[in-house]
Amino acid sequence: MERRTIGAAALETGAVGLGCMPMSWAYSTSQQRGDRSLRTVHAALDAGSTLLDTADMYGPFTNELLVGRVLKERRRDAFVSTKVGLLVGDQHVVANGRPGYVKRACDASLRRLQTDVIDLYQLHRADPEVPVEETWGAMAELVGAGKVRALGLCAVGARASRRSGAHLYEGTIRQLERVQQVFPVSAVQAELSVWSPEALERLLPWCETRGVGFLAAMPLGNGFLSGTLTPGQGFEPDDVRARHPRFTAEMMAANQPVVAGLRRIAERHGPDTTPAQVALAWVLGRGRHVVAVPGAKRERWAVENADAVRLALSVRDLAEVAGLPPARGSWD
Numbered sequence: 608m609e610r611r612t613i614g615a616a617a618l619e620t621g622a623v624g625l626g627c628m629p630m631s632w633a634y635s636t637s638q639q640r641g642d643r644s645l646r647t648v649h650a651a652l653d654a655g656s657t658l659l660d661t662a663d664m665y666g667p668f669t670n671e672l673l674v675g676r677v678l679k680e681r682r683r684d685a686f687v688s689t690k691v692g693l694l695v696g697d698q699h700v701v702a703n704g705r706p707g708y709v710k711r712a713c714d715a716s717l718r719r720l721q722t723d724v725i726d727l728y729q730l731h732r733a734d735p736e737v738p739v740e741e742t743w744g745a746m747a748e749l750v751g752a753g754k755v756r757a758l759g760l761c762a763v764g765a766r767a768s769r770r771s772g773a774h775l776y777e778g779t780i781r782q783l784e785r786v787q788q789v790f791p792v793s794a795v796q797a798e799l800s801v802w803s804p805e806a807l808e809r810l811l812p813w814c815e816t817r818g819v820g821f822l823a824a825m826p827l828g829n830g831f832l833s834g835t836l837t838p839g840q841g842f843e844p845d846d847v848r849a850r851h852p853r854f855t856a857e858m859m860a861a862n863q864p865v866v867a868g869l870r871r872i873a874e875r876h877g878p879d880t881t882p883a884q885v886a887l888a889w890v891l892g893r894g895r896h897v898v899a900v901p902g903a904k905r906e907r908w909a910v911e912n913a914d915a916v917r918l919a920l921s922v923r924d925l926a927e928v929a930g931l932p933p934a935r936g937s938w939d
Contacts, residue, residue, distance in 0.1 A: 624658030
């Protein structure tokens, strides 16, 4: 499998990574099993998905511990990315970007991950009480100390902007322009998928023109684009999709034409090609600096996702994806 890197960032691009969050956080607690998750991470690495993406808040902390058990055995096989800046409280999440906290959090992540260096350290969210330059400066000091190799920024979610009428990702681009003056941004992580293409308008071009890697979060639309979910199936109360405006029974039914279109394309590529692989191939086709980071809890999904790098979409395929109806949500 071809592996390409972006200069000093050492960030593998044009590939599929593994989002480890669903193994410990936000999705169906009853399906989160440690041994199965360990096998899934190993399977992803075996299939060529070297990027492992986690965060200290996932669990909280348990996701990094899980990844650390793999890194203890296979550190050379992995490009490890984790995040800082969010604290999980009782029924709420708060930002903390104070420099002292950032440095302590990094040391704690290193211990949990059982490694002496983090390849990509991402700011999960900026703290509204702390100038983002101060937080980023503390993160840059971690690079100087040899604890971190590169820095990344997670985009402010687009949904609030969609409701307010503001330009999508405008706030993120402002943050990027500010922190770039302090220390280079090596990667930006934001949602990008067939049914959430908003980053294509300004955020992805911003990254491309500056040689910044783009980590496409939720490239399978929280699992919907895999074609494995059934309208009205219901979700466990702790599953983020239970409150997602695109996962009501009505909206899941309304968005079935999107999955049907991906399935038609997959069928043209052979019986072993899946809608999920088509969705991932579309994301990878947005640029050589793009890494798709789908979440997975099972080995077969991790391997299937990694194999999407082998799928080349034709002009006809891309035209059909472009012609799919836009996704609908309960806000529409």
